[in-house]
């Protein structure tokens with residue numbers, strides 16, 4: 001029997017990496033084994049993955065030497081950064097640089113870099129349709145990832161650039177679920193007008209990533225995008241109404257209203273939704289549904305996602 005190839009997974013105790021680790025571990029007859037990278041090998045989540053058969057190793061994206069060790073002997077690596085842990089685009093770029101350097105050092109043959117668009121290519125800093133944030137960004141958590149793409153190329157790492165989509169799990173964990181208005185009725189608030197928002201079950205990102213690794217070198221050097229469905233706010237509200245058994249309205253607000261909500265990251269997210277709204281054709285086009293389903297035949301639609309997860313969406 002041929003020796004299994006190791007896929008080292010950054011963020012494996014989290015959403016994207018966790019989906020990939022579980023996808024590898026639930027395919028025991030496949031060609032790959034999962035190496036879970038975590039800062040805390042003793043955490044409950046790390047232990048859970050170890051019990052499923054993963055190798056668990058300690059590393060921190062802020063520490064390139066730890067990454068070099070964690071990537072050693074790996075055939076492939078899944079690389080992701082953690083904007084919402086620190087709100088710093090500079091830290092994201094430093095993390096990407098460290099992963100690229102470590103992957104090159106370890107001779108990793110295929111990296112998937114979980115990236116997003118540098119929106120400044122569409123909305124230059126001089127474009128006043130949305131404010132410039134943190135001095136030189138329009139959508140800091142997008143721009144930094146897109147800006148970091150070249151770090152992998154420059155380091156000579158064979159890389160697939162994976163454009164992810166809005167997690168429907170944000171309705172559960174990110175405070176974006178339906179909220180009761182003054183009239184006592186539930187409303188889903190998004191500044192998307194009548195435009196479509198590509199969304200995905202976070203768990204499916206890793207399954208699509210495994211699909212990419214299984215294709216060998218086919219997508220090395222390419223940018224590919226994934227989504228489970230492209231839905232308008234009204235369509236999402238209708239699906240929520242059906243799943244929850246109570247009316248959910250779509251509360252379409254202007255991006256400037258969203259930016260002023262005041263929660264941490266509101267301006268970044270207001271700009272992000274405005275970018276997705278104003279460049280709908282490009283943004284949806286870059287996240288092809290058939291392609292995503294070909295990589296991951298069990299790709300969830302929003303209705304399927306809600307049937308499985310509706311009880312986890314907090315409703316005030």
Ligand SMILES: NC(=O)c1ccc[n+]([C@@H]2O[C@H](COP(=O)([O-])OP(=O)(O)OC[C@H]3O[C@@H](n4cnc5c(N)ncnc54)[C@H](OP(=O)(O)O)[C@@H]3O)[C@@H](O)[C@H]2O)c1
Nearest residue numbers: 011013014015016038039060061081082083164165166167
């Ligand atoms: N929410 C969305 O809709 C969405 C959509 C597209 C892209 N994204 C992007 O997804 C990224 C986050 O990915 P995620 O949602 O999979 O993250 P997540 O669920 O928050 O998980 C992050 C995991 O990574 C680990 N981690 C955190 N800091 C680390 C560090 N310095 N070194 C090594 N590991 C570290 C943590 O594990 P340990 O504690 O075990 O070390 C944690 O379990 C963000 O950059 C965000 O912009 C989000």
